[in-house]
Amino acid sequence: MTPASELEIYRDVLLVLGTAGVVVPVLHRFNVSPVLSFLLSGAILSTGGLGAFEGQWPLIHWLTITDPERLSKFAEWGVVFLLFLIGLELSFERLSTMRRLVFGLGGLQVVVSAAVIAIIALELGQPPSTAIVIGAALCLSSTAIVIELLASKKRLSTAVGRTSFSILLFQDLAVVPILLLVGILEPGSKGSLLAGIATALIQALGALALIVVVGRYLLQPLFRLVATTKNEDLFIAATLFVAVGTSFVTAAAGLSMALGAFVAGLLLAETEYRRAVQTTIEPIKTLLLGVFFFSIGSSLDIKVLATSPLIIASIALGTIVLQAGIIYGLARIFGVARPASIETAALLSPCGEFAFVILTMALASKLIDHETTTTLLTSVALTMALIPGMAKIGRWTAQRNTAPVEVDPALTLMPTGETNAKALVVGYGRVGQLIGSLLTEHGVSYIAVDRDPRLVAAARRDGKPVYYGDVREIEFLKNCGLDNAKAAILTIHTRHEIDAIVAALRASYPKLIIVARANDAAHASHLYEVGVTDAVPETIEASLQLSEAALVGLGIPTGLVIASIHERRDGFRTELQGAARRAGTETRALPKRSRIIPQSPGDT
Numbered sequence: 001m002t003p004a005s006e007l008e009i010y011r012d013v014l015l016v017l018g019t020a021g022v023v024v025p026v027l028h029r030f031n032v033s034p035v036l037s038f039l040l041s042g043a044i045l046s047t048g049g050l051g052a053f054e055g056q057w058p059l060i061h062w063l064t065i066t067d068p069e070r071l072s073k074f075a076e077w078g079v080v081f082l083l084f085l086i087g088l089e090l091s092f093e094r095l096s097t098m099r100r101l102v103f104g105l106g107g108l109q110v111v112v113s114a115a116v117i118a119i120i121a122l123e124l125g126q127p128p129s130t131a132i133v134i135g136a137a138l139c140l141s142s143t144a145i146v147i148e149l150l151a152s153k154k155r156l157s158t159a160v161g162r163t164s165f166s167i168l169l170f171q172d173l174a175v176v177p178i179l180l181l182v183g184i185l186e187p188g189s190k191g192s193l194l195a196g197i198a199t200a201l202i203q204a205l206g207a208l209a210l211i212v213v214v215g216r217y218l219l220q221p222l223f224r225l226v227a228t229t230k231n232e233d234l235f236i237a238a239t240l241f242v243a244v245g246t247s248f249v250t251a252a253a254g255l256s257m258a259l260g261a262f263v264a265g266l267l268l269a270e271t272e273y274r275r276a277v278q279t280t281i282e283p284i285k286t287l288l289l290g291v292f293f294f295s296i297g298s299s300l301d302i303k304v305l306a307t308s309p310l311i312i313a314s315i316a317l318g319t320i321v322l323q324a325g326i327i328y329g330l331a332r333i334f335g336v337a338r339p340a341s342i343e344t345a346a347l348l349s350p351c352g353e354f355a356f357v358i359l360t361m362a363l364a365s366k367l368i369d370h371e372t373t374t375t376l377l378t379s380v381a382l383t384m385a386l387i388p389g390m391a392k393i394g395r396w397t398a399q400r401n402t403a404p405v406e407v408d409p410a411l412t413l414m415p416t417g418e419t420n421a422k423a424l425v426v427g428y429g430r431v432g433q434l435i436g437s438l439l440t441e442h443g444v445s446y447i448a449v450d451r452d453p454r455l456v457a458a459a460r461r462d463g464k465p466v467y468y469g470d471v472r473e474i475e476f477l478k479n480c481g482l483d484n485a486k487a488a489i490l491t492i493h494t495r496h497e498i499d500a501i502v503a504a505l506r507a508s509y510p511k512l513i514i515v516a517r518a519n520d521a522a523h524a525s526h527l528y529e530v531g532v533t534d535a536v537p538e539t540i541e542a543s544l545q546l547s548e549a550a551l552v553g554l555g556i557p558t559g560l561v562i563a564s565i566h567e568r569r570d571g572f573r574t575e576l577q578g579a580a581r582r583a584g585t586e587t588r589a590l591p592k593r594s595r596i597i598p599q600s601p602g603d604t
Contacts, residue, residue, distance in 0.1 A: 012065055015045055020290050034152075035145055036388045038290050042297020043385070049302050065298050072356075075295040076257065078288030079144045079353070081281055083172075083258040084243045086147060086156075086165070087265020088278050098166050105163070105334045106170025109348075113139035113326050117319070126372075129185040133362045134376065136178045138319050142352035143168045143258070144292055145387045149347070154483075159340035163331060164347055172259055175354050179361060186365035207253030208263060211246050215267035223273040227453035227468055239280045242268070272456045275449070276469040279476040296353065296384055304378045315379040320390070323349035339398035346394025350383035421447045421465070421481045426501060427491035428452075428459055428466050431517065435489055436464065447480050478508075487513035490532075495523065499530055506531035540569075 019041040027037040042065075043049055051064040065071060118135030122128060146168060150161045219242065226238045243261050250260030268277055305312055324345040331341035356377060363373045423439055425432050425448040432448055439446045448466045450456050459466035469476045482488070488505055490498055498516055505514055516532045518524035524535035551561045 011062060012071060015063070015065060016071070016291055016294055019045075019294060020287060024290070033149075033388045034290065035148060035293055036385070038293035039297035039385045042294040042299075043302060043381075044297075046298035046302070048304070071291065071298065072295040075288065075292035078285065078290070078292035079258045080247050080261045081243060081285035081288055082144055082147060084261035084265045085278060085281055085285055087262040087267075088269050088274050098162065101163060101166035101334065102170050105330055105336075106167040108330050109167050109327055110139055110171060110174050112330065113323055116322060116326065120322075130362075130368050130372075132185065133182055133358065133367050136181065137355040137358040137362075137376070138351055138380070139323070140171045140175070140352045140354045140358075141168060141323075141348040142350065142384050142387060143172060144289060144353060145384060146347050146391075148289055149388065149391050159337060160343045160347070163336050163340055163344045167327070167344070167348055171352070171354075172262075175357075178354075178358060182358060182361050182365060182367065185367055207250050207260070211249055211260060211263050212267065215246075215264060219264075219267055220271045220273075223268075223271065223277075223468075224453050224457060227273070227276075230451070232470070235276065236280050239277050240284075243281065272453075272460045272466060272468045275467045275476060275479045278479050279469065279473060282475065292353075296381060299356065299377060299381050304374055305382070308375060312375060312379045312382060315376065316382045316386070319351060319379070320349040320383055320386070342398045343391075343394040346390045346397070347387070350387050350390060351380040352384070355380045420484065421445045422484075422486050423447075424449070424480055424482060424485050424488045425491065426488065428455060428464075429491065431491040432489075433459075435491065447485075449476070449480060482509060482512070485512070487515065490514070490516040493517060493519060495519070498527065502527065502530050502532055 019038060023041050024034050024037040027040075028034065032040075045051075045063060045065055047064060047066075049064075050060050054060050054064065114132075114135040116135070117138050118131045121131035121134045126134065146164055147156070150156050150164065155161050156165065222242075223235075223238060226234050242264050246260040246264035247257035248260070250263075251257045268274055327348050328341050328345035331344055332338065336344070359368065359373050359376055359380075362368045363370065368376075422444050423446040425435055425439075425446055428436070428448040428450040432450070436446060436448055446465065448459070448464065449469050450459075450466060451468065451470060453468055456466050456468045467480065469480075482505075488501075490501060492498060502514060502516065505512055513534075514532045515534045515536065516527050518527055518535045518537040520539045521537050524537040524540075527535040548561055548565050551564075552558055
């Protein structure tokens with residue numbers, strides 16, 4: 001029989017899964033974002049929500065989270081995997097182009113916001129040490145919620161996305177010195193602030209250097225070794241090992257776990273396994289982030305909010321207004337366009353998850369009393385719940401009240417990936433390599449994918465845009481930039497794989513040009529049935545090329561031969577398409593010849 005204590009744990013897990021599998025989809029029908037759905041569910045199912053009525057209705061106990069602290073520790077992994085994926089979208093080279101925004105804009109935002117909030121807290125009667133802690137806690141924004149909102153809208157590559165991420169990255173770096181400062185300010189502490197910061201920096205640099213050195217020399221061989229097994233489970237295990245292992249190293253050095261995962265993602269971004277790793281982590285990250293948002297919602301004490309609504313609302317709204325003004329002003333000083341500055345200020349003005357860590361540590365160090373801590377934590381949770389609404393307000397304000405202007409050139413130096421590719425080549429064997437060279441010759445940008453790790457490694461050494469991954473997974477293909485691609489060229493010859501890829505592509509991208517390799521005329525007819533734009537049967541093409549070579553060799557004028565071959569090819573194509581229609585498939589009007597070369601240089 002299962003002990004009652006274990007049932008409590010299973011119940012908490014069941015409540016989170018119920019929220020993810022039932023509540024979020026239901027609220028989505030009413031246009032409520034998943035982030036807000038998780039936050040609201042966490043607040044309602046918390047001890048301060050439905051749990052407050054447990055005395056009157058004991059059965060409510062089974063609809064209440066029993067241990068929010070245990071849930072929050074588990075939820076932290078959602079942020080870890082989120083930062084890991086962000087690292088995959090960047091690289092050290094791209095990150096270096098953002099250093100002015102990260103250390104300039106981000107650094108000034110933390111210093112100015114913390115100082116202003118601390119001064120206000122001091123004026124309201126708080127002791128100097130307490131005021132400093134409050135300023136440091138409330139100046140930080142929510143990395144998890146803001147990045148997830150931008151990623152879900154595919155706006156991380158915009159000026160807003162890059163500016164927001166630059167500030168959030170410096171805030172994450174600032175957490176360690178802030179936590180060290182809390183320890184130094186603790187009553188009775190004899191530690192030196194400068195000595196403590198120096199020690200922390202040495203530990204941090206040592207941990208990051210270890211990750212970078214080991215990652216540079218071991219990550220690519222490790223994933224190449226795992227990829228040769230062609231075992232997806234082992235690939236997932238290796239991916240989780242890297243993300244969790246680097247997080248453990250930075251945590252042991254006193255840094256944020258998410259920072260270690262971010263650095264690991266940066267290292268993997270330079271390898272051919274970047275897209276496959278991204279596809280592997282995405283579902284895990286999504287679920288764990290849901291748990292994170294749920295845990296944040298559960299920390300919103302509705303009972304305290306009901307007893308002191310004016311105080312909590314004043315702190316929450318005051319912080320948002322103050323932060324928005326500071327962030328907007330600093331962003332404009334750094335040359336960020338006005339619309340992007342408005343939206344960034346709206347996104348980052350609410351508080352973040354690290355405020356819970358800082359204020360809880362300050363309470364344990366007796367730097368702040370319990371009542372003030374509870375009030376501040378509830379205010380922080382309230383501001384975080386308002387982030388989806390603030391995002392809409394910021395977007396609306398930027399679009400309606402400000403004329404569009406040129407994007408700051410400094411923000412365009414960091415592309416988030418090969419999203420400008422016009423063609424996707426599936427399979428990079430001899431046929432795929434020839435197609436890639438012809439696309440390059442005609443100025444058509446492309447991405448190629450293949451499942452042979454040795455072939456991919458060789459192509460990468462030659463500077464080709466080739467990635468390792470399972471081409472049967474539509475999510476992997478989406479990560480390769482299909483949202484902006486005009487054509488997909490399938491060079492593989494395995495029938496069931498081609499069918500699966502065509503079906504997935506046609507369902508998600510009905511207007512995409514799909515050119516597929518076929519074994520023979522019957523296979524080509526089948527491919528037209530399942531939805532390809534053009535099928536190229538090997539047997540027919542071989543016979544046409546043999547005929548062309550023979551006729552030219554026999555003295556027939558080359559122009560007449562080429563015209564005759566083209567006429568026969570079009571005849572075969574029409575015949576095969578007609579056979580597909582007669583088989584019962586209603587196909588759209590197909591072009592006689594697919595054109596994937598851009599009409600003008602501006603299209604490349």
